[in-house]
Amino acid sequence: MSAMDNQQAERLEKIAKKQSPWAIARRKLLRNKLAMISLIFLVTVIILSFLAPFIAPFDPIRVDPMNRNISPGGAHLLGTDAAGRDVWTLLLYGGRTSLTIGFVCMALVISIGTVVGSIAGFYGGWVDAVLMRFTDFVMNFPFLVFVIVLASIFREAGIWALVLVISALGWTGAARVVRSKTMSEKENEYVMAAISIGGTPFKVIRKHLLPNVMTTIIVQATLLLAVMIVAETSLSFLGFGVPSGTPSWGNMMQEARQPHVIRTMWWIWVPPAMAITLTILSINFIGEGIKDAFNPKSAR
Amino acid sequence: MLIYTLRRILIMIPILVMISIVVFTLALAMPGDALSGQIDPANSNPEYIAEMRDRLGLNDPVHVQYARWAGNVLQWDFGRSYNRKMPVTELIGQRLPNTILLSVMSMIITYILAFFMGRYAGRHPYTIGDYGIQGLNYLMLAVPSFVAAIFAIFFFSFQLGWFPATGSIGSGIQPGTMEFWLSKLKHTALPALVLGMLTTASYTQFLRNDIIESSQKDYVRTARAKGTAENAIYNKHILRNSIIPIVTLFGFDIASIIGGSVIIETVFGFPGIGELFISSITNRDSSVVLAITLMLSVATLVGNLIADLVYGLVDPRIRVE
Numbered sequence A: 001m002s003a004m005d006n007q008q009a010e011r012l013e014k015i016a017k018k019q020s021p022w023a024i025a026r027r028k029l030l031r032n033k034l035a036m037i038s039l040i041f042l043v044t045v046i047i048l049s050f051l052a053p054f055i056a057p058f059d060p061i062r063v064d065p066m067n068r069n070i071s072p073g074g075a076h077l078l079g080t081d082a083a084g085r086d087v088w089t090l091l092l093y094g095g096r097t098s099l100t101i102g103f104v105c106m107a108l109v110i111s112i113g114t115v116v117g118s119i120a121g122f123y124g125g126w127v128d129a130v131l132m133r134f135t136d137f138v139m140n141f142p143f144l145v146f147v148i149v150l151a152s153i154f155r156e157a158g159i160w161a162l163v164l165v166i167s168a169l170g171w172t173g174a175a176r177v178v179r180s181k182t183m184s185e186k187e188n189e190y191v192m193a194a195i196s197i198g199g200t201p202f203k204v205i206r207k208h209l210l211p212n213v214m215t216t217i218i219v220q221a222t223l224l225l226a227v228m229i230v231a232e233t234s235l236s237f238l239g240f241g242v243p244s245g246t247p248s249w250g251n252m253m254q255e256a257r258q259p260h261v262i263r264t265m266w267w268i269w270v271p272p273a274m275a276i277t278l279t280i281l282s283i284n285f286i287g288e289g290i291k292d293a294f295n296p297k298s299a300r
Numbered sequence B: 001m002l003i004y005t006l007r008r009i010l011i012m013i014p015i016l017v018m019i020s021i022v023v024f025t026l027a028l029a030m031p032g033d034a035l036s037g038q039i040d041p042a043n044s045n046p047e048y049i050a051e052m053r054d055r056l057g058l059n060d061p062v063h064v065q066y067a068r069w070a071g072n073v074l075q076w077d078f079g080r081s082y083n084r085k086m087p088v089t090e091l092i093g094q095r096l097p098n099t100i101l102l103s104v105m106s107m108i109i110t111y112i113l114a115f116f117m118g119r120y121a122g123r124h125p126y127t128i129g130d131y132g133i134q135g136l137n138y139l140m141l142a143v144p145s146f147v148a149a150i151f152a153i154f155f156f157s158f159q160l161g162w163f164p165a166t167g168s169i170g171s172g173i174q175p176g177t178m179e180f181w182l183s184k185l186k187h188t189a190l191p192a193l194v195l196g197m198l199t200t201a202s203y204t205q206f207l208r209n210d211i212i213e214s215s216q217k218d219y220v221r222t223a224r225a226k227g228t229a230e231n232a233i234y235n236k237h238i239l240r241n242s243i244i245p246i247v248t249l250f251g252f253d254i255a256s257i258i259g260g261s262v263i264i265e266t267v268f269g270f271p272g273i274g275e276l277f278i279s280s281i282t283n284r285d286s287s288v289v290l291a292i293t294l295m296l297s298v299a300t301l302v303g304n305l306i307a308d309l310v311y312g313l314v315d316p317r318i319r320v321e
Helices: A004-018 A023-029 A033-050 A089-122 A127-138 A143-153 A159-170 A172-186 A189-196 A199-240 A250-258 A261-262 A265-294 B002-029 B046-056 B062-074 B090-121 B129-142 B145-159 B178-195 B197-214 B218-225 B230-249 B249-267 B273-282 B286-314
Strands: none
Touching: A023 A033, A023 A159, A023 A265, A033 A089, A033 A261, A033 A265, A089 A127, A089 A159, A089 A172, A089 A199, A089 A250, A089 A265, A127 A172, A127 B002, A143 A159, A143 A199, A143 B002, A143 B249, A143 B273, A143 B286, A159 A199, A172 A199, A189 A199, A199 A250, A199 A265, A199 B145, A199 B249, A250 A261, A250 A265, A250 B145, A261 A265, A261 B145, A265 B129, A265 B145, B002 B062, B002 B178, B090 B129, B090 B178, B090 B197, B090 B230, B090 B249, B090 B273, B090 B286, B129 B197, B145 B178, B145 B197, B145 B249, B178 B197, B178 B249, B197 B230, B197 B249, B218 B230, B230 B286, B249 B273, B273 B286
């Protein structure tokens, strides 16, 4: 009797576990090998980058004219660049800069996008019209061109101005996605019930709509992280991003604007190029994995 | 459709005006001003500078300056370049053909590659070939264009020597000859290939998924049941239906090519609009920056318009609203 009760309790527990969409998604994600390998890789890159001050063998800023353009091996694991700085050290510190900017921009962009999108989607009518016309308007500016113009205006203001400029122009796609998801979610009865018992719009959005739009936001945020890292590295590469004294993956690539560096000194540009590409690739795989995990139609 | 098109074009006019105001404001805020391009640099007498400043109207209120600039722009006068000592329209006129050639070539390469890869992957899904193409797609989506450009220069220009690494024309070649055009195409091929990479990946993926989806549909089953050859089913029945949605993406290409060309032209030292934009910003040549920013914004706007119009053409539900 008691054995059967136990069995039944176990089964019930299993069913209860199965019913949480977050648990299902987590299990699906854990079983996705590509996404898991990517996640492990990304976490490793993040940890190494943020431990840079402790594990980097050299000073990332000090110029050493005696040791310029040394090829890999010996004391300098990945060689040195044209200013005699250790490439491995720069790679670690550069990762810290590029990843920080990527994460902060992503957080800002997804916050602006969520606020604008959920308000427009929830209220509809003229609020929606005004906000979406504004979004369309910002969308009409060619992103890179305007970021470069703004970055050249605020050049003196440093990294945080860059972050704000990228975020101010990058939120439109997220706002559109969140809006359309909010609009379709709003039609459900539970939202009407929440409104009819007197929930304020703020509370309905925060407590009822956002948790259900969250999956979309998470997927969007992952993909945006990749986009933002590409934006920072591209801008730094062109000379309009992070100030040239600060190590960043884009700044490291800047040396490869000279043909003789591309031709003969591969150790200067291949490490940051690989770091950027593999990081973006792993973020994209994680994003795909999360999207797949939240998709009830997918079989895995 | 005609009314929808006219309405969409009319809506563009106020947006254009607002964009021009934003662009003008940014140009005012940029370091360096239009004055430096207009005066004799040898004469540093403050009285002369003040007089020129006044005569050129740089002391007028901002809205008066804007109205004058907008009036000139409508008459196709964008002022003079400070660094290159020539009218901005002439300067852009020299560079524009190169950028247009680059864009058109990149689109052609994109369409051809995406067509063949998408068709193959869609017809043979979940095979080694399909996984290979998918892997390539993921890579093309992940590599930032400047990284891809540098790898392309390293392998194709330096290691293999197939394509030149920089410029848009070989030295000492007379314009107008056959050799001139061949040299031009050879110089444009590599940047065009890199520029088209991102779009190639998304088109291939799009076509593949559409073909796979279509192959499950009833009309395909009917064709199979009637004994139509597999080749005919894929090439005639499915492909015709799967190509249409891709056409609608054309408008968005314009926006992605604009951003891409700024980076690609700079890496390859390709003398087009994007390279001119970057060098003008670096040299604080504000009249050129102003003209190019406005031009690229208008191009993006037109691209979005084309995307909407084509979409309305393909899907009539969009036109009602």
